[in-house]
Amino acid sequence: MALGTGYAQQNCSIARALEIVGERWTMLVLRDCFYGVRRFSDLLGHLDISRAVLTERLASLTDAGLLERRSAGGHPEYLLTAAGIAFWPTLYSLSRWGERYAGDGGRTRTFSHAGCGGEVDDLGQCPVCGTTPGPADLIVTLVEGSSGHRRSDPVSLALRRPHRLLQPVTPVAG
Amino acid sequence: MALGTGYAQQNCSIARALEIVGERWTMLVLRDCFYGVRRFSDLLGHLDISRAVLTERLASLTDAGLLERRSAGGHPEYLLTAAGIAFWPTLYSLSRWGERYAGDGGRTRTFSHAGCGGEVDDLGQCPVCGTTPGPADLIVTLVEGSSGHRRSDPVSLALRRPHRLLQPVTPVAG
Numbered sequence: 001m002a003l004g005t006g007y008a009q010q011n012c013s014i015a016r017a018l019e020i021v022g023e024r025w026t027m028l029v030l031r032d033c034f035y036g037v038r039r040f041s042d043l044l045g046h047l048d049i050s051r052a053v054l055t056e057r058l059a060s061l062t063d064a065g066l067l068e069r070r071s072a073g074g075h076p077e078y079l080l081t082a083a084g085i086a087f088w089p090t091l092y093s094l095s096r097w098g099e100r101y102a103g104d105g106g107r108t109r110t111f112s113h114a115g116c117g118g119e120v121d122d123l124g125q126c127p128v129c130g131t132t133p134g135p136a137d138l139i140v141t142l143v144e145g146s147s148g149h150r151r152s153d154p155v156s157l158a159l160r161r162p163h164r165l166l167q168p169v170t171p172v173a174g
Numbered sequence: 175m176a177l178g179t180g181y182a183q184q185n186c187s188i189a190r191a192l193e194i195v196g197e198r199w200t201m202l203v204l205r206d207c208f209y210g211v212r213r214f215s216d217l218l219g220h221l222d223i224s225r226a227v228l229t230e231r232l233a234s235l236t237d238a239g240l241l242e243r244r245s246a247g248g249h250p251e252y253l254l255t256a257a258g259i260a261f262w263p264t265l266y267s268l269s270r271w272g273e274r275y276a277g278d279g280g281r282t283r284t285f286s287h288a289g290c291g292g293e294v295d296d297l298g299q300c301p302v303c304g305t306t307p308g309p310a311d312l313i314v315t316l317v318e319g320s321s322g323h324r325r326s327d328p329v330s331l332a333l334r335r336p337h338r339l340l341q342p343v344t345p346v347a348g
Contacts, residue, residue, distance in 0.1 A: 007202065009222050011321040013282050014205050014265060017272030022198065028181070031188050048183050065275075083275040089296070090271050091188060093264040098191030101239075101257040108187050122263070123297050123306065132297065147185040 020064045021087065025049055027094070029057050030080075030087060033067065034135055036169035037155055038077040045171075046155035080166065088135040088165075089124055096122050108146045111138045114164060135165040194238045195261065199223055201268070203231050204254075204261060207241065208309055210343035211329055212251040219345075220329035254340065262309040262339075263298055270296050282320045285312045288338060309339040 007015035007022075021027055028047060037043050044054055058078055061067040066084035070077050092111070099107055112119045114137045118128030125132045141162040142149065149160065154171030163169060181189035195201055202221060211217050218228055232252055235241040240258035244251050266285070273281055286293045288311045292302030299306045315336040316323065323334065328345030337343060 009325070010202065011282070011324050012202070012205070013269045013272030013277055015202060015272075016276035017268050018198075018201060020276050021268075022196075022201070024192075024196065027192060027196070028184065028186070028189060031186070086275060087271055090264060090267040093267050094191050094195075095187045097261055097264050098187030098189075101260060102190035102194050103187055108185070123299075125297075150185045151183070 020060070020066070023057065023060070025053055026057050026061065027091060029054070029061065030066070030084065031091060032155075033078060033080050033084065034088060034091065034165050035140065035155075035159055036163065036165070036167045038072075038079060038168055039075055040078075042155050042169075042171055043078075045153045046151075085135060085166075092124055093122075103147075106146060107143045110141050110143060111165075112141065113137060114139050138165045139163065140165060194234070194240070197231065197234070199227055200231050200235065201265060203228070203235065204240065204258065205265060206329075207252060207254050207258065208262060208265065208339050209314065209329075209333055210337065210339070210341045212246075212253060212342055213249055214252075216329050216343070216345055217252075219327045220325075259309060259340075266298055267296075277321075280320060281317045283317060284315050285339075286315065287311060288313050312339045313337065314339060 007019055021030065025047065029043065032043055032046055037046055040054065040058070044051060047054065058067065061084070062069050062078070065081055066087065067078045068081050070079060095109070099105070110119050113126040113129065113131070113133045115133065116126065116128045118126035120126050120133065120138065123132070139162050142160055154173060155169060157172035158169045181193055195204065199221065203217065206217055206220055211220055214228065214232070218225060221228065232241065235258070236243050236252070239255055240261065241252045242255050244253060273279070284293050287300040287303065287305070287307045289307065290300065290302045292300035294300050294307065294312065297306070313336050316334055328347060329343060331346035332343045
């Protein structure tokens with residue numbers, strides 16, 4: 001293998017993880033799946049990527065066992081598997097780091113525990129009940145006035161409302 | 175901006191984070207910095223990437239404020255800044271996910287709390303004292319018989335011994 005083209009010689013779990021999730025757009029596809037975006041056309045409209053790139057990323061994630069492709073009412077849908085759902089802590093941690101160090105420092109979204117309403121901390125722990133809720137028990141809320149309000153595609157409009165992760169999102173006509 | 179070339183329209187802290195750390199090899203450069211690899215030649219030998227890619231990634235990380243370039247004994251060294259060190263939880267979480275879902279399921283490395291010896295859990299918390307040690311208080315130990323023993327470059331040989339994160343590593347002649 002030529003220098004710089006693969007991580008195979010790294011013998012490291014970070015390298016192996018990046019072989020699956022390290023391509024451009026892959027983590028944002030996963031993010032959308034956590035937000036409940038399941039259909040190809042909705043992912044396409046929300047991510048602003050080419051059909052070819054989205055097709056390739058969905059195929060890679062399905063092959064790697066992070067997504068499952070199902071047919072629902074004649075439309076294919078992509079759902080996170082257990083391996084995909086287990087990626088949540090990494091994605092959440094990346095999001096928190098990004099808010100602190102890659103933006104203006106302000107919160108864009110908050111995540112609260114559906115069970116008791118507590119806003120989870122940097123480790124994803126609920127300060128009210130002390131548990132670490134999985135994504136299915138988290139409600140994402142866009143912070144008022146944050147940059148997340150700039151987009152007006154149908155998925156972004158739907159995601160302006162507090163939304164439970166993993167629950168299918170219904171796009172809103174603009 | 176053309177479709178698929180940038181994340182600027184995503185208005186999302188994950189996208190902003192990936193603009194900084196999402197290029198191929200960037201997270202592995204950061205991993206090595208946590209392992210105490212500081213010199214260009216040591217990074218080059220341990221990562222198996224081209225000089226051009228490594229040069230570009232170090233410049234990007236320095237520009238973005240995650241690394242600081244210092245001169246030490248006539249050699250430039252790259253050290254993590256506070257923003258770089260704050261990336262540890264994300265990298266650790268990615269590593270744990272990779273061990274579970276991108277390899278054979280076995281541990282490659284363990285991380286223990288230098289203060290009390292507890293092996294930190296998936297959230298990075300020490301089960302002995304209940305704190306969440308920062309990387310400067312963690313000792314990384316390669317698991318016997320794991321794939322991490324396959325490499326024999328001078329940095330890999332040095333990292334076969336338990337090693338405190340962020341402390342400079344001294345490469346071992348093979």
